[in-house]
Each structure stands twice: as C-alpha cells, then as structure tokens.
Amino acid sequence: MRVADAIVKALEKEGVEVAFGIPGGAIMEVYDALYDSNIRHILARHEQGAVHMADGYARASGRVGIAFATSGPGATNTVTGIATAYMDSSPIIVFTGQVPRAMIGNDAFQEADITGITMPITKHNYLVTDEREILKIVKEAFHIASTGRPGPVLIDLPKDVTQAEIDFDYPERVEIRGYKPKIQGHPKQIKRAVELIMKSERPIILAGGGVRISNAHPEVLELAEKIPAFVVTTLMGKGAIPEEHPLCLGFIGMHGTKYGNLAVMDADLIIAVGCRFSDRTVGRFDEFAPNAKIIHIDIDPAEIGKNVRVDVPIVGDAKHVLREMIKLIEFKARKEWFDHVNELRRKYPLRYEFKEGVVKPQYVVEKVYEMFPDAIVTTEVGQNQMWAAQYFKVKYPRQFITSGGLGTMGFGFPAAIGAKVANPDKVVIDIAGDGSFLMNIQELATAVDYGINVVVCILNNAYLGMVRQWQELFYDKRYSATRLRYPEMSFEKIAKGFGAHGITVEKPSEVEDALKEAVEVDKPVVIDFHVEVEENVFPFVPPGRSLREVLG
Amino acid sequence: MKKFIAVLVENRPGVLARVSSLFRRRGFNIESLSVGTTERNDISRMTIVVDEDERTVEQVVKQLNKLIEVIKVSDVTDNSVHRELALVKVNAPPDKRGEIVEIANIFRARIVDVARDSFIVEITGDEEKINAFIDLMRQYGIKEVARTGVVSMARGSKVTSI
Numbered sequence A: 001m002r003v004a005d006a007i008v009k010a011l012e013k014e015g016v017e018v019a020f021g022i023p024g025g026a027i028m029e030v031y032d033a034l035y036d037s038n039i040r041h042i043l044a045r046h047e048q049g050a051v052h053m054a055d056g057y058a059r060a061s062g063r064v065g066i067a068f069a070t071s072g073p074g075a076t077n078t079v080t081g082i083a084t085a086y087m088d089s090s091p092i093i094v095f096t097g098q099v100p101r102a103m104i105g106n107d108a109f110q111e112a113d114i115t116g117i118t119m120p121i122t123k124h125n126y127l128v129t130d131e132r133e134i135l136k137i138v139k140e141a142f143h144i145a146s147t148g149r150p151g152p153v154l155i156d157l158p159k160d161v162t163q164a165e166i167d168f169d170y171p172e173r174v175e176i177r178g179y180k181p182k183i184q185g186h187p188k189q190i191k192r193a194v195e196l197i198m199k200s201e202r203p204i205i206l207a208g209g210g211v212r213i214s215n216a217h218p219e220v221l222e223l224a225e226k227i228p229a230f231v232v233t234t235l236m237g238k239g240a241i242p243e244e245h246p247l248c249l250g251f252i253g254m255h256g257t258k259y260g261n262l263a264v265m266d267a268d269l270i271i272a273v274g275c276r277f278s279d280r281t282v283g284r285f286d287e288f289a290p291n292a293k294i295i296h297i298d299i300d301p302a303e304i305g306k307n308v309r310v311d312v313p314i315v316g317d318a319k320h321v322l323r324e325m326i327k328l329i330e331f332k333a334r335k336e337w338f339d340h341v342n343e344l345r346r347k348y349p350l351r352y353e354f355k356e357g358v359v360k361p362q363y364v365v366e367k368v369y370e371m372f373p374d375a376i377v378t379t380e381v382g383q384n385q386m387w388a389a390q391y392f393k394v395k396y397p398r399q400f401i402t403s404g405g406l407g408t409m410g411f412g413f414p415a416a417i418g419a420k421v422a423n424p425d426k427v428v429i430d431i432a433g434d435g436s437f438l439m440n441i442q443e444l445a446t447a448v449d450y451g452i453n454v455v456v457c458i459l460n461n462a463y464l465g466m467v468r469q470w471q472e473l474f475y476d477k478r479y480s481a482t483r484l485r486y487p488e489m490s491f492e493k494i495a496k497g498f499g500a501h502g503i504t505v506e507k508p509s510e511v512e513d514a515l516k517e518a519v520e521v522d523k524p525v526v527i528d529f530h531v532e533v534e535e536n537v538f539p540f541v542p543p544g545r546s547l548r549e550v551l552g
Numbered sequence B: 001m002k003k004f005i006a007v008l009v010e011n012r013p014g015v016l017a018r019v020s021s022l023f024r025r026r027g028f029n030i031e032s033l034s035v036g037t038t039e040r041n042d043i044s045r046m047t048i049v050v051d052e053d054e055r056t057v058e059q060v061v062k063q064l065n066k067l068i069e070v071i072k073v074s075d076v077t078d079n080s081v082h083r084e085l086a087l088v089k090v091n092a093p094p095d096k097r098g099e100i101v102e103i104a105n106i107f108r109a110r111i112v113d114v115a116r117d118s119f120i121v122e123i124t125g126d127e128e129k130i131n132a133f134i135d136l137m138r139q140y141g142i143k144e145v146a147r148t149g150v151v152s153m154a155r156g157s158k159v160t161s162i
C-alpha cells in the first residue's frame, strides 16, 4: 500500500473524523489519499488557521485534532498554531510535507527544517526517513499527543516517503521506553496532603487547565464540597467548577476577580490541581499566598517547584489523585473563613460603569451570557479576552476556549470553527477584538464555504485595546501604534463580502436584537459592536506585583 | 554547584539537537557535554556537567526526563569516577623536551606525536588534573588544546542502564 494511503487508513483506525489543512506540492500524495477517505477535510485559508481549528476542535472535544500543511511556507505557517497548542497542552498532530529525502539539506524549493524549527514548541516531532517506520510513528504520535500532559506532535513527511510502498500493519499497542506518564499519586503524599487539609482553617482549591484535561471536574466539585473549600481557577481552569456555584470565586490573576485574588492571599492552604502557577496567575512569585502551605497535584513533574515553593508535591493524574483524597477527607465547618470570603465577595464584586447611549464591552458579554449560557465561547486576545473571562460564567468543562499561555491574537475565530465542527448543535461564539479578528479574518471564507455557522462578536474599540490600556497606565498615555479604525472600514461589509452575515451595533438597545438575529440567520455572522473606545479592564494587578496590589 | 548528570538516550539522529535545544531554551548552562555509544547499540550515553543552583539542576533533570527520547537520567556527581581526555599540542624546543617529558610522566600523560618543535601530549584524568597539567604546559607555549568533556560512572554496584 502507498504510504500516503496507509497514513490516511491509520487515521481512520484512530477514529479521526475531520482534519484541517491546505495542500501543496510536497503533501499531494496524502491529499490524493484523502480524496477516497471518509475523513472530512476542511480547507482552511491559511495554515495558521488550520492548526488553530484543529486545536479548537481538540479543546472542545477532548479528541486529537489533525492538521495538514505542505513543506516550506505551509509548514512555517503552522508555527504559531503549534506554539499556541503547546503552551496550553492541547493534543494535536500536524502532518507537514517535506522535500524528497535526497534533497533534504540542499535548500531545495520549499524546503524548511520544520522539525528543527518546532523542536521547542512540540511535545515531540518526527522526520520520517524510513517508510517502514511510518505506522509506528503515527501510532506513537496519537499516544504522545493525547496522554500524560498532552501537546502537539509534528510528523514531517518527505514526498518520496509518502510515495513508497509498505504493508499496512498498524500496531495495536505502543511501547515507548522513555515515556511513561505517572497516573497514580503516591499514597504517602496523598496522606500528607489530606492531613494538611484537615488541619487547615482557610483552604482554597486552585484549579487549572489540567482539570479539564483529566476530566476531573466532578472530583473538584466533590472535594470542594466535602472539605469544604472555595475554588478559584486559572484562566485555563475556567469550567473546572460551574462558575455560578457558591463555592466558586472565579478566576484569579492579573484580571481575575478581586475577591478571588484576596481570598488566595488570605488562605492558609492552596490545593493546586493541574496548574502551572504562571506569572499571569500568581503575580509576584515570592509573594504569592504568603501564609499558605501549597499542595501541588500535576501530571508533569517538571511543573512542580518550577515557579513557586511547594510543600506537598503529588505527581499523578488529577482525577485519580483527587479520588483518593476524597476518600480520606472528612467534613469540617470553617465558618469564620467562609464569612470572611463571602464578605470579600460582597465588598468587591466585578463591576463597570454604565454610560447612557454607549455600548460597554462588558455589557455585550453579559448579554451573550444571559442569552446563550450554554454556548461554547472562544476568545481572541486582549481586553476582549479578559471581559469574556470575567463576565461569561462558564457552566461546564470545555465550554470556554482561549489562548492562555501564548496569548495568540487570531486564535479565537479559527478555534471557534474547530469547536463548532466538534459540536455542530451548539451555539459557538468568538468574543473578539477588532485587532485580533483581522489576524485570521480570511477564515470567514472557510466558515462560509462549509456552512460552519459561528458568531463573531467584535468588541470593536478601534484600538489594540490592551496595549493602549498599558500605554494609558504605564506610558503616560503615549498611544504609540495602537489606534486601529478609520472611517471607511466596515466589518459588516467585509463579512458580507465573504458571503457571511454582518451586523453593526452602535447603541446598547441594539445589542440584544443583534444577538438574536445572529443565531437565527443560517450563515456565519460577524457582529461589529462599536464599544466604548477607552474602556479599561479592571481589576488589574500590574505585572510583577503581588495579587494584593490590585487596582480597581 | 557542579553536577554530573548521566543521560541514556535513544541512539537516533536528532537526539543531541533536542538535548542542546532544551538547554538553550531554558537557559541552562552546560559546562561540558559528551556523548557516545554504550554496551547496547540502540542506546547512547551523555554525560552533562552543569554548574547551577539546586533548583535549576532539579529542573534540568526533570526537563530532560520529559524528552521522549530520553530513557534515563541519573545524578552521578558523588561517589563516581569522572574522567576526561585532553590532547595538548605544546611547543617543545630541544632544550625543553626533557622537562616536558618529565612533567608528562608525573601526570601519567603520554607523548603521542613528536614533531620538530612540538609534542602532542595525551592526558586523561578528572578535570582538576587536566587543568593543572595544562597550566603547567603554558610556560612552554600551548599551540592548541582539544578536550573530550567529562564522562562519569558511579562506583560499585550502582548502574545507569536499563
């Protein structure tokens, strides 16, 4: 069998239903094989878009996302998408074409050393030099991408390899001696953690993206209720617990809730589950939760002790570890602490000022939440992302999809397309910025072409708003290169030009109707909300400061 | 704090690049790195010497372990044999030859090449010994030095193998 056909057959065996990509000379054999396959291929309009789609699909479904690109520029265009998936531990496999083996290293037409380029941003990558290894490599790629701490895997396919003939003998099992993720936590460490919890008077659970990955949300909730403990999340952890639950204090960090941040600083115990204590979450490392002992549960041993000191490390899968912990925990009322935190919550709610006749960006997100609480929400990056995170209260895991680690503008829209492909019956909304949306706007063509009806809500502030906010607060209002809009520009017209539907909203009274219209038309929709231009995101913990030094 | 780390890796092209890419990206300083085959032809062994604080060394070990092609990482700093080989090309005018040979003998080094006005001296030992020897050779004028980097192996029954 031709290697290209064998690859596609292997993907079918792995249960792949959809793939995203753009063909080109070096990967034409694979595309030729896809022609006869049941795998649905979505032709993106830029390889970065294709990879974000695969990533969005993976995050929304929990399955491995697949992307294809040709050699050279096709491959290099995938880089931002791969780095985005890497930082947020998203399982994708990217297949790239490569020049024929004999030409590698000769600077042949459209040759790029993509395995060299992506070495630091993939969990693992392969340059296939022997066609007899391809099936083993594909099998390994699925295993590596989706187990342990998931991440992107890239397989670089020289054209003559894809043309070669092999027997289709797809391995049933994988055995990689250098890769054995640890699932069960150490019983002694679990016991020590439970002792700390029982002693604690002011416990807080900090849930990260690892909770979603390990499907540990039922366990987080059970643990929280059994201790009982409040739960804060990281940005990536949103959805680890329903955010309207009385024990949930929202997400913490730079733009997290003030009550969540302050509660963490007052806690005497942090039970961190599947998070990596990034600077955006903990502020100043050495002043994070100064009076607290820290229990850190993570499947990646390298995350433990990387950024903050840890008292009880537990390496293992969050779901397994939490289950063991729950068995040993006994309920203990902590009234004083609960009163204190509830008081913080009452004193420092999320808020913004209403202004007559002006569309506030927060208001748009509030309306989106009110009207579509079950929608999958993706975000771009910047102020829009933070308002989405603050005002959209996530109900279930995999509902909120955002580029947390890399902060990639242009992620949200293609990710929404991927999420919609995984969940065709759900409303999928990209909360966007005007700057970010322009970075992958070409995917409107993809959405229209395949009838993938996502809704883009642009919080159009005519600025690279988050950068402008920093300029306002830290650079004496010197708005260097952050102004975006000019009068002739119309997202509505652009959308219509692509064959999508476009709506412009300039008054608060129009917001609700526009959203209603958006889910009624049978097309992808772009709503251009002209929002308050110089609105700032608060609360705001300035970079490098402790979570106590929160502005707003 | 100087640490000696033995790393067993898959004997495949690209593995060395992965390891050095990791050190560069994470900002770990490599003092020396040597790599060669082992008792098994599918496994190579690296000895990496780093001079970092304890926390960084811990990260080095953990990050190495995350590489798929890394099979085993062990700290072989203490209670181990550390050896390095150096070739030193030194000026050897007729009136100094005797002296140089004498010093070489004391260090159990060997003269492996004799030219009209220079020697190549081969010396093995731990780093300090080699440094000391090179320092002594400076007075004659060193033309070039090539060092292999350290290889280390734990003494006694402790083994780094699979």
Ligand SMILES: Cc1ncc(C[n+]2csc(CCOP(=O)(O)OP(=O)(O)O)c2C)c(N)n1
Pocket: A380, A381, A382, A383, A384, A385, A407, A408, A409, A410, A432, A433, A434, A435, A436, A437, A459, A461, A463, A464, A465, A466, A467
């Ligand atoms: C690809 C990329 N380039 C640059 C940045 C830096 N950056 C962070 S937020 C931001 C502004 C985003 O503007 P917009 O999408 O309009 O969102 P807003 O903050 O106005 O809501 C920029 C330029 C980034 N995160 N990603």
Ligand SMILES: [Mg+2]
Pocket: A433, A434, A435, A459, A460, A461, A462, A463, A464, A465
């Ligand atoms: Mg903007």
